[in-house]
Amino acid sequence: MDKNKTLKRLFSYIKKYKMHVVFSIITAILGNVLVIIGPYIVGKGIDKIVGKGQVDFNAVLKIIIVVAALYVTSAVFQWGLQVLTSIIANRTIEDIRSDAFEKLTRMPLKFYDDNAHGEIMTRLTNDLEFVSEGLYQGITQFVSGIVAIVGSLIFMAVLSPAITMVVVLMTPVCFKIASFITKSSNRLFKEQSKTIGELNGYIEEIIGNQKIVKAFGYEERSQEKFNEINQRLYKCGRWAQFYSSLVNPSTRLVNNITYILLGITGGLSAIAGRLTIGNISSFLTYSTQFSQPINNITSVATQLQAAIASAERVFKILDKEEEMPESEDLITLSSTNGKVSFNNVSFSYSKERPLIKNFNLKVESGSRIAIVGPTGAGKTTLVNLLMRFYEVDNGKIFVDDIDIKTVTKDSVRKSFGMVLQDTWLFSGTIRDNISYGKPEATEEEIIAAAKAANAHSFIKRLHRGYDTLITEGGGNLSQGQKQLLTIARVMLALPSMLILDEATSSVDTRTEANIQKAFDKMMKGRTSFIIAHRLSTIKEADLILVLNNGQIVEQGNHEELLQRKGFYSKLYYSQYEGQ
Known part of the structure; x- marks a missing residue:
């Protein structure tokens, strides 16, 4: 630039702030003009002293008073200039x-x-x-x-x-x-x-x-x-x-x-x-x-x-290019049944490296869909596209047979509840963190959500209960406790669809079992997308999608995929090799 x-x-x-600028210019002019007049008058005073046999003290005193008044008044204007400029x-x-x-x-x-x-x-x-x-x-x-x-x-x-x-x-x-x-x-x-x-x-x-x-x-x-x-x-x-x-x-x-x-x-x-x-x-x-x-x-x-x-x-x-403003004729996605479909979806983060090509998927309402695959297979990318964090290059995504591009992004995102591997908590009380997505929630609703997430018991053991202050990033809580709070946050909002992205990958087995119980309550009757590396946690999924290089290479339930002895079977048993 x-x-x-x-x-x-x-x-x-x-x-x-034109008026402030105008007044600052006025004060600058007045303050400096008064200072500029001073030396001229001082020079006249010097001439009344130098070169004369007798000094006119009355005239000199008047000049001193005038000069002092000029400089004091100038100082006031200079102070005003500093204030206005600030x-x-x-x-x-x-x-x-x-x-x-x-x-x-x-x-x-x-x-x-x-x-x-x-x-x-x-x-x-x-x-x-x-x-x-x-x-x-x-x-x-x-x-x-x-x-x-x-x-x-x-x-x-x-x-x-x-x-x-x-x-x-x-x-x-x-x-x-x-x-x-x-x-x-x-x-x-x-x-x-x-x-x-x-x-x-x-x-x-x-x-x-x-x-x-x-x-x-x-x-x-x-x-x-x-x-x-x-x-x-x-x-x-x-x-x-x-x-x-x-x-x-x-x-x-x-x-x-x-x-x-x-x-x-x-x-x-x-x-x-x-x-x-x-x-x-x-x-x-x-x-x-x-x-x-x-x-x-x-x-x-x-x-x-x-x-x-x-x-x-x-x-x-x-000057950076921002997200395109949404059209005013977009509809609002209110209550949804949770039916989702991907039709010939293609996407790439960079044009030189295509990731997803002609991806197709149909998910019935209330289904539990597990998405597995090696790192970089495109698991999280599907979630990003579903939430419209990124826009598809080609194809369409439907929720309840409605193209999500025809509805507002805000209403699409409110239809989903997300629990991620990286728990995000802000500095504030536990109550504030749980009600983040629903600030108008009552105390009863917050407690009910915490109980549903199996978080109420540990919250009550804290020194100030729901008024306990959380440090930045939740540093004064364990990883499991932070995860339970994020689940409670989603339970309070009660969306029709859920996304669980590696939500238990960073906790121990016992904590995972508690979190899994909370997940089971939360997923009941809701369409759920579960991204997991621990394949043992998705045995109960209605459908498991096995992704590799942005494509579905296998799909079915846990038992069916193991019997095929294909890509999923290798992923599953590789977790137990060397044990």
């Missing part, structure tokens, strides 16, 4: 962050499969903080700086047009130096923002899988990988800061040379009688007020470059 386009897009957000920056970032998060809720699952979660979070947190700081400093320095530069230039021209030309001629040198260095550092700041996202993504990955890291003794290798990314971040960050750090000293050097030239020319003018001592004092003060905003603007170039690079990364998320 072009830098100018990024700035225009930022300004489109800032425009929402509001503009914070509200702008709030809007961008809200738009970005809303965008994420509309993104297809493929986006999350292709992008590291830590990288996404970095863009919504760190990158937007860089943008916020850049906006705050940029608005404050630029608005105040422009007023100070123009005002100081006007007063210098009034005092001495000839000497003012010295300042005017030296100013482009400052901007030329700043522009050259800023262009050099821009690329490095982009690289820095990208590497920060990569580093945060890696940190999130390692922390989230710390048990695996320790189990496989990966600590040293993870540290090496971290050091490699961190070293790259150090290098690009160091050079970005180095180049940007050259701006302020370089411009200050030019300004100091200008100050010396002004002192020499001003002294010669005073000797020639064209300027008074007070005029020279005012002129030197104005030259400082003229150059200081330039120094301030160049000094925040680092933050501005980082802000623009970060904003560009955030806007790339906003």
Whole structure:
């Protein structure tokens, strides 16, 4: 994305707060104008003291009072500018962050499969903080700086047009130096923002899988990988800061040379009688007020470059292709019987590698369908297609003889209850976690669901029962307890169809037996799709589908498939080899 386009897009957000911007400009003008008037009056006061035999103390006192009033009033306006700028920056970032998060809720699952979660979070947190700081400093320095530069230039021209030309001629040198260095550092700041996202993504990955890291003794290798990314971040960050750090000293050097030239020319003018001592004092003060905003603007170039690079990364998320909005004429799938069919369905995650070809399946209402097969056979893919997490490339899927593409995604998904291998619980009470899919549920309904899931007994043994707070990811519960809570969540919603995806693969045999009892209650009278690696858990299924390379290679019940001594039989007995 072009830098100018990024700035225009930022300004489109800032425009929402036009009144704040207008008032910030007014306060900046008033605050800086009062400061600019001060040196002129101070110069008049100096002339009343220097070169006269007797000092007019009354006149000097009045000047002191006026100057003090000017500076106090200016300070109030400057404070107002800081407040208004803070509001503009914070509200702008709030809007961008809200738009970005809303965008994420509309993104297809493929986006999350292709992008590291830590990288996404970095863009919504760190990158937007860089943008916020850049906006705050940029608005404050630029608005105040422009007023100070123009005002100081006007007063210098009034005092001495000839000497003012010295300042005017030296100013482009400052901007030329700043522009050259800023262009050099821009690329490095982009690289820095990208590497920060990569580093945060890696940190999130390692922390989230710390048990695996320790189990496989990966600590040293993870540290090496971290050091490699961190070293790259150090290098690009160091050079970005180095180049940007050259701006302020370089411009200050030019300004100091200008100050010396002004002192020499001003002294010669005073000797020639064209300027008074007070005029020279005012002129030197104005030259400082003229150059200081330039120094301030160049000094925040680092933050501005980082802000623009970060904003560009955030806007790339906003520009990602999202799920197509649903047509308004789609129907709502309300109560369903649970009849499901796949007609000539084909699907691939990438066009180069087809996964499912011309898949056909008919499931009667209330059936228990087990789906087995080696890793990568397409078991979970069928569930993703059924829930419309992904759309089929060809063919159709029907629920109760209704094409699911003709109904809303929300109503399709509400018709299914999912219990996955990876239990997802959020920080909150057990009550809140159970009622996640039905927030209006009563206390009686929540308890009844927990009892049906065989979770009520262990919940009552907890210190605060249903009000027990769960830490992030359910870290203070066992794997079996977390699984029972996810079952209770589904039991509360009571959908007409169920999907159990490797739901007992990570628990012990005894816990599995308890969970299986809860499953039996839950599946009674409901169409159920059971994905399992432990084939012993699906013996009671009405139909077992054996998948390989996205195709059904065998189907039947447990006994029939064992008698055929085919693919299923090999899978089943392979689990007992070596025991």
